[in-house]
Amino acid sequence: MNVRLADRLATSIFWLGTVFVLLILGFLLGYILLHGFNSISWHFLTSPPETIRAGGGIGPQIFNSFYLLFLTMIITTPIGLMAGIYLAEYAGRNRITEAIRLSIETLTSLPSIVVGLFGLLIFVNKTGWGYSLMAGALAISVINLPFLVRISEEAIRDVPGELREASLALGASQWQTIWRVILPSALPGLITGWIIAAGRVFGEAAALLYTAGMSSPILNFSNFDITSPASPLNPFRPAETLAVHIWKINSESLVPDVRQVADGASAFLVLTVLVFNIAARWAGRYIHRRLTSDLNN
Amino acid sequence: MRRYGDTMIKAVAFVSAALVVFITASLIYFIVSKGLATFFTNGISIKDFLTGTRWSPEPTSEQATPLVGSLPLISGSVIISLLAVCVSTPLSIIVAVFITEIAPAWGRKFIQPTIELLAGIPSVVYGFIGISVLVPFIRNNFGGQGQGFSILAGFLVLSVMILPTIISVSTESLRALPEEWKHASYALGSTRWQTIRMMIIPAARSGIITAVVLGLARAFGEALAVQMVIGNVRQIPTSILDPVITLTSAITMDMGYTVMGSLWNNALWSMALILLLISFFFIVSIRMIGRRGSLR
Numbered sequence: 001m002n003v004r005l006a007d008r009l010a011t012s013i014f015w016l017g018t019v020f021v022l023l024i025l026g027f028l029l030g031y032i033l034l035h036g037f038n039s040i041s042w043h044f045l046t047s048p049p050e051t052i053r054a055g056g057g058i059g060p061q062i063f064n065s066f067y068l069l070f071l072t073m074i075i076t077t078p079i080g081l082m083a084g085i086y087l088a089e090y091a092g093r094n095r096i097t098e099a100i101r102l103s104i105e106t107l108t109s110l111p112s113i114v115v116g117l118f119g120l121l122i123f124v125n126k127t128g129w130g131y132s133l134m135a136g137a138l139a140i141s142v143i144n145l146p147f148l149v150r151i152s153e154e155a156i157r158d159v160p161g162e163l164r165e166a167s168l169a170l171g172a173s174q175w176q177t178i179w180r181v182i183l184p185s186a187l188p189g190l191i192t193g194w195i196i197a198a199g200r201v202f203g204e205a206a207a208l209l210y211t212a213g214m215s216s217p218i219l220n221f222s223n224f225d226i227t228s229p230a231s232p233l234n235p236f237r238p239a240e241t242l243a244v245h246i247w248k249i250n251s252e253s254l255v256p257d258v259r260q261v262a263d264g265a266s267a268f269l270v271l272t273v274l275v276f277n278i279a280a281r282w283a284g285r286y287i288h289r290r291l292t293s294d295l296n297n
Numbered sequence: 298m299r300r301y302g303d304t305m306i307k308a309v310a311f312v313s314a315a316l317v318v319f320i321t322a323s324l325i326y327f328i329v330s331k332g333l334a335t336f337f338t339n340g341i342s343i344k345d346f347l348t349g350t351r352w353s354p355e356p357t358s359e360q361a362t363p364l365v366g367s368l369p370l371i372s373g374s375v376i377i378s379l380l381a382v383c384v385s386t387p388l389s390i391i392v393a394v395f396i397t398e399i400a401p402a403w404g405r406k407f408i409q410p411t412i413e414l415l416a417g418i419p420s421v422v423y424g425f426i427g428i429s430v431l432v433p434f435i436r437n438n439f440g441g442q443g444q445g446f447s448i449l450a451g452f453l454v455l456s457v458m459i460l461p462t463i464i465s466v467s468t469e470s471l472r473a474l475p476e477e478w479k480h481a482s483y484a485l486g487s488t489r490w491q492t493i494r495m496m497i498i499p500a501a502r503s504g505i506i507t508a509v510v511l512g513l514a515r516a517f518g519e520a521l522a523v524q525m526v527i528g529n530v531r532q533i534p535t536s537i538l539d540p541v542i543t544l545t546s547a548i549t550m551d552m553g554y555t556v557m558g559s560l561w562n563n564a565l566w567s568m569a570l571i572l573l574l575i576s577f578f579f580i581v582s583i584r585m586i587g588r589r590g591s592l593r
Contacts, residue, residue: 003488010490014399017391021464022408024457025415028426082313090307091314100314102580103321109576110324111518113545114569117552118324121331125557142320149317175306196417203419206520206545210553246421247521250428259429266422273417281410 029270036267039260045268048218049245054257058265060216063232064133064239068212069201071137071235076144077194083145084152085178107146115142116207124211131238136212140201147200151193155186184291192284199276203269205243213238214248242269325573332570335563341365346567352531354561365564367544369531371571374543376534377448377523378516381455386509389463393505394493396464397471409468416461424525427454432526441538446528449537454522459512466511470504471497503586510586514579518572520545544568 043057050056083100091097119139129135159182167177183190215238223231231237240248246265249258335341341363349366356363396408427450436445474497482492498505528540529550548565555562 003491007488007490010493011399014391014395017388018395018400018408021388021392021460022411025412025460028418028423028457029415031426031430032422079313079316082310083317086307086310086314090310099318103318105580106321106325106576107317109514109518109579111520111545111572111576113518113520113548114328114572115324117548117565117569118327120552121327121557122323142324145317145320149314173300173303175303178306199417203417203421205419205421206549209549243419243421246425247525250425250525262425262429266425270418270422273419274414277414277417 032263032266032270035263036270039264040267044261044264048216049249049261050255052255054255054260056255056257056261058242058245058261058268060219060232061240061242061245061265062268063219063221064212064216065202065241065243067232068133068136068140068208068239068241069198071133072140072144072201073194073198075137075141076148076197080145080148081152081190083149084156087149087153088156089174089178089182104146104149107142108150112143112204112206115139116210118142119207119211129236131211131213131215132236133212133239134235136208136239136241137235139207139211140204143204143207144197144201147197148193151197152186152190155189155193156182158189159185187291188284188288191287192280195276195280195283199273199280202276203243203273205241205247208241208244209247212241212244214240214244216240328566328569328573331563331566332573333567335365335560335567339363339560339563341560341564346564347371350533354559354564363560365560365567367547367564367568367571369533370542370544370547370568372533373448373527373541374517374545377451377455377527377541377543378513380448380452381459381516382509382513384452384456385459385463385512389460389467389508389512390498390505392460392464393467393471394497396468398489398493398497409465412461412464416465420458420519420522421525423454423458424522427522427526435538439538441536443528443530443538443540446526446540447538448527448534448541451523451527451541451543454526455516455519458519458522459515462515463508463512466508467501467505470501470508473504474500503589506586507583510579510583514576517575517579518545520549524549544572 045057045062046059047057048060049058087097087100091100116139119135119142123129123135123138124131127135163181163185164177167181168174172180217229217237219232220230221232224233225231226233226235228234229237242265246262246269249255249262249265255261335346336343346365346367348368349364350368351364351366352369353360354363354365392408392412396405400408431450431453432445434445435441435447435450439449441447478496478500479492482496487495523543524546527542527546529542529546530540531542531547532539534541548568551561552565555565
């Protein structure tokens with residue numbers, strides 16, 4: 001075949017293939033959002049689900065998702081950051097570092113349902129907490145931690161070596177250098193990574209089915225006593241999240257408007273995750289600009 | 298005082314990193330010890346577990362020994378994830394090459410961020426779309442034993458789900474190629490297609506294979522999106538329209554309803570052990586591919 005003709009043909013196949021993939025992905029997004037907008041209303045977003053009648057909402061599930069996210073980030077952010085600092089600043093080339101890296105890779109690639117199985121055994125049964133927010137948060141922390149360590153390490157490594165050398169040359173101690181020079185410069189990268197991690201936690205379901213549980217007690221949003229089982233803030237109550245709710249109603253729900261509830265819940269979930277991802281890009285750039293007054297970026 | 302503070306902080310950082318190792322070690326310990334209990338405590342032979350097709354963990358009158366044959370689960374996982382990768386890989390390579398070599402500037406700026414954004418869509422949402430669009434479509438157009446819940450639905454959902462992963466990683470590896478190599482190829486009079494076919498794809502081979510392995514790992518470990526659309530019937534499938542079950546979906550379905558320490562529950566841990574071993578296999582392959590790629 002003529003090489004020019006082959007080139008043209010190949011080019012058009014690349015165009016077609018890409019358009020095809022973009023159409024699929026566009027269809028996905030469009031389907032979720034268009035269907036969802038019909039079922040989302042203020043009532044839907046704030047009222048509790050019904051068990052057999054139509055017209056239930058997803059209010060407690062939304063609260064549970066955000067509260068679980070909050071607990072998970074409280075647990076994993078400091079540990080992830082410190083472990084990232086260790087790998088970027090202190091770790092030598094030795095067996096210990098190799099073990100840490102292998103652990104991170106193992107945790108990253110382990111299916112989340114296996115972490116859920118582990119969480120059910122340790123955090124639900126062995127601790128005696130039963131299905132609870134805390135058990136769910138710990139299970140998700142196992143999934144989230146390796147991701148946060150990697151993000152922190154990369155953000156810290158991206159800081160130019162000259163900054164570190166200048167600080168040390170001025171007589172600053174290693175910790176002063178990390179705290180006053182390296183972490184502020186790494187901040188945009190860290191914030192971007194944290195927000196992306198938050199989006200992933202928000203959508204996770206497999207590890208939560210039998211740790212945070214698939215039910216939510218009747219919550220009284222004016223009850224701030226965290227030891228009361230009806231208080232939304234009690235970390236030892238069962239808590240079904242939004243992603244788990246979508247799975248559950250699709251497999252075992254009795255309400256007649258399952259489809260509509262699932263449509264609305266999926267749209268809200270996807271919108272939230274998209275907002276997290278867009279916010280991540282925007283926040284990183286904004287903070288970088290504020291810190292460096294670099295107007296070109 | 299300052300020296301003391303420095304040592305303190307270093308210790309805290311080290312303890313945090315060690316905690317990651319501790320968590321991993323305890324996960325592995327529990328998976329291995331509970332996973333092996335099926336064979337050593339309950340006395341099931343490894344061969345029966347891996348190659349058996351009958352599942353009846355409680356002994357009945359006509360069958361004295363319990364059976365936990367898991368071949369249907371293992372074959373289900375393998376078939377679905379391999380088919381998903383087969384569909385996704387060519388499409389992903391096309392998109393990755395398009396982004397780096399062919400797209401006009403607006404395309405580059407727009408396509409890659411969009412695809413990365415889509416990587417964040419939670420897997421239950423993929424499962425939900427599968428159950429509400431794909432399953433009815435298959436039921437109405439092809440029929441089949443599972444009323445639409447089938448291998449076909451499973452691997453199509455997965456192949457879309459892993460597209461963003463494979464595309465992003467392959468795009469990175471194509472970007473990393475030195476610009477001079479392309480200039481050299483064009484200077485020799487190659488057309489763009491010849492450059493792509495004979496220079497770019499072979500040179501980025503190790504990165505592309507890594508991308509495919511990552512996609513395969515994601516497909517193999519996915520639980521809910523698959524569980525929602527495959528029907529979950531313990532059988533060896535004979536047609537692409539048959540319902541099937543995978544390791545992850547079996548764990549999802551049974552973990553809440555089995556008693557800790559029972560054979561059924563231990564068998565779930567054995568499945569987790571298989572998943573763990575497969576994760577290790579993927580990690581080792583990616584490392585080997587990386588090492589081979591960097592030597593060249």
